[in-house]
Amino acid sequence: MYRIRFHGRGGEGMKTASRILGSSFFFEGFQVQDAPKYGAERRGAPVSAYVRADHKQIYERGEIHKPDLIVIADETLLHVTRNTVLEGIHENTVIFIISAMSNSELEEIINSGKSIIKIDPAALPENYHRFLSPITASASACFTGKIQSSNLIRGVKDELKTVKDDLIIENVAIAEKIFNEMKSYSGIVTETGEITVLRDPQLITLPLHNSSIATPVIRTVSTSVKNQTGSWRTARPVVLYEKCSGCMMCNVYCPDSAITKNKDGFPVIDYNHCKGCLICCEVCPSGAIRKENEKIRRSETV
Amino acid sequence: MSEGLIKNIKDLAGEHNLASGTSICAGCGALETVKLFCDILGKNTVFVNAAGCMTLLAIYPFTPFSGSWLYTAMASASAGAQGIRDALDILIKKGRLSAAEDLKVIVLTGDGSAYGMGLSATSAAIDRCLDFYYLCYNNEGYGNTGHQDSAATPYGARTATSSSGAGFIGRKKDLFSIWAAHKPAYLATVIAAEPMDFARKVETAMKIKGPKMFISLAPCPTGWHYEPHQTVSIGKLAVQTGIWPLKEYKDGKVTHTKVIKEKLPVEEYLKLQGRFEHLFTPEKNLVLINEIQSSVDQYWIDI
Known part of the structure; x- marks a missing residue:
């Protein structure tokens, strides 16, 4: 097979x-x-x-x-x-x-x-x-x-x-x-025969715990930041600060909370989490966010 | 415009209560809705989430919420909210939770649950005057499983289960009127592309006790077949063409909160979306487009 x-x-x-x-x-x-x-x-x-x-x-x-x-x-x-x-x-x-x-x-x-x-x-x-x-x-x-x-x-x-x-x-x-x-x-990939998966099931009887310890519970808030969704990007938004008025529309409309505000009141894109949807480019009234090719940018950084 | 804390759109900028790193699609209109909702409502919340796209917000051990989250089956989120509300009330009564620590209970479901499977439990929760919020992110289909049609799918749209001919032959269910007939404390349609209208409505609801219902149109790049960056523009067009009327129900009266004087033709909205592509190629289906246009026109004449 x-x-x-x-x-x-x-x-x-x-x-x-x-x-x-x-x-x-x-x-x-x-x-x-x-x-x-x-x-x-x-x-x-x-x-x-x-x-x-x-x-x-x-x-x-x-x-x-x-x-x-x-x-x-x-x-x-x-x-x-x-x-x-x-x-x-x-x-x-x-x-x-x-x-x-x-x-x-x-x-x-x-x-x-x-x-x-x-x-x-x-x-x-x-x-x-x-x-x-x-x-x-x-x-x-x-x-x-x-x-x-x-x-x-x-x-x-x-x-x-x-x-x-x-x-x-x-x-x-x-x-x-x-x-x-x-x-x-041609022909480099070959078939492998039956893979034996049937084994003695070796059933283990789990003791019944009450729900406070048996149910998955997340005890810390906002843990999703550990997921670096930045690797999803194929295009990268880049803020052109010389054009940016600091209106923060990008921050309001970014679905992923991936745009923060720096101490001077200007937007900073969090590339560890930005998925590259480019809504920020579209909503920016000053045309201050440019779309760049992610693959090229990534290879430059490397 | 608003009497609440959010006076202009800049008040919505800055730190957000919903964290990044969720596995929701890039450019998701529903995520934008939830983010906005969390920002306006604050951190003392508990979300009761029926199965749907937003279930993926909190995949163990990750959560973007700053409060609790409970996952329920599609039909029973409103019943889950009743349980939580009761538990909170008992804790407060027994003095184990101070009134200041009380949590807002929010049911979060998609249109599959809100317009279909969950309708019965929600109806009963409104009957019981449950003090809760209901946020329906309406992406007009069963988005999480490949976008099959739901009771909220618009006439003529292509979905995974209405992929040929003229698209979906059914008519979008008028959930606003169904819920309004229950006489809830508050009910509104919203869209994340109009954040100030959204904020004013949530702030109004926050002052009211009882069932507070929201239906948010949530543009979906994956299911509607458009590029993720267009989510906000398509949302704005839904309002400007009159397809998504922004309105609220309060004290027995329905008020339209944004009446567009010069509505754009529905074509402007439809043509950007792959799910309506068959209306434009290989040749323009004027019969169907006019049918959609006249149903929108009729709506605005009737109100």
Whole structure:
């Protein structure tokens, strides 16, 4: 059975990628499961999706804990949820990542000794972010060596049938391109047989506690600041103080309380928490907040 | 404009009572609503939250609130509020809590609960004259599960469960009138994009004992399909086109708090949102747009 796990951020298309790959397997005659992991999916928040494909009936259910292929569409996930992304690597696991990091940097961060296949965003079209579904799905399809390009294209078209025709054509074109470019890796991802999960359940009887100690209780206020949601950003608002009048509209309308006021009465953006919605740019009456590309700014800081 | 502490919009700036770091979508109109509500109401609060997007505010061990938070099922938040109010009253009566330490009890639900599943428990809470606040963030669909249609979905909008043809065929339920028919102590529609109107209404409610109900239109970039930075502009357009009337119910009377003299055409609001894209492409569906326009016009004629 093939067990493939996709990781990305909400909005990057990992659910769609899993469905394209699932349909492609299905058109090849496989039995398939494809699903996103349900939880707190949000635009910009870490999300995952998975595909199981086998020639036999699939009885396994739930998340994939021992993946044959891990697809990482967003390298920033390695800094925030590394353990989730890399969970369950086994001796034949292949890791596929879209990243501008060098191979040695990647190996250092991932540190698994496993084969890492990388696509540098520089080798992709400038607007590649809009096409992460066909890119990751077609690369994965190619890695298995079991999916013909015609069935991959059918999978792409089937999944995107509700969108506009020209968008389908663009998606198909990029899927074909990546499929051809990845040909040298055809068959690198292999199937793993049954994973025995049935064990003696070793039931433990928990004593009944009263609700004051048995219910999760948060005893400190405002602990959410520990979550650094700044990594969600793809664009960064920057205050141009020479234009700012200190009217604080940005502070009033920021949904995330991520803009504070300094002692001179001017706004300061808290980049550890700003999610990059850019409402502040839109509501600023003086045009004093500029939108900048987060990826470029981040690499400058590094 | 306001007789309360908030006299102009700058009074709403500065430190906020709702902390950052929540896992709510970027540009969320509901989060903006809750933040504003917390700022006006102060820190002595306890939120009773029915299942919905805002459930994600407090995921153990994290919370953005400066007070307590209780999670309930979708249908029973108002019943939960009754329990908490009773407990607080008993503590005060027994002298274990001083009156100064009393907490404001706020039910926080989305439209799925407020307009649908939770309506019955809320109706009963108003019947009992429960002293509480109800804040409904209305993003016009079941936002937390992929935006399926709810009883608050507007006519013609596309949702996950009305994705083809002309969009949602139902009519948005008039929850304001349903709640008003219960004769609560206070009831208002608000929107975070009009913070001063919002602040004045919450400050008015704070002086009143009994059920204080708020329905806030909460633009949702994820479910309405627009870019997160447009949340405030779309909210303002909802008011300027007359689609979201700002009004309040007090002492048996309904008053419109913001009457727009020269309303913008509803098109200006609809065309910014992907959920109405089918009204404009491949060709403009004038029949449907006119239908939406005339229902808005009729509303303003009738009042």
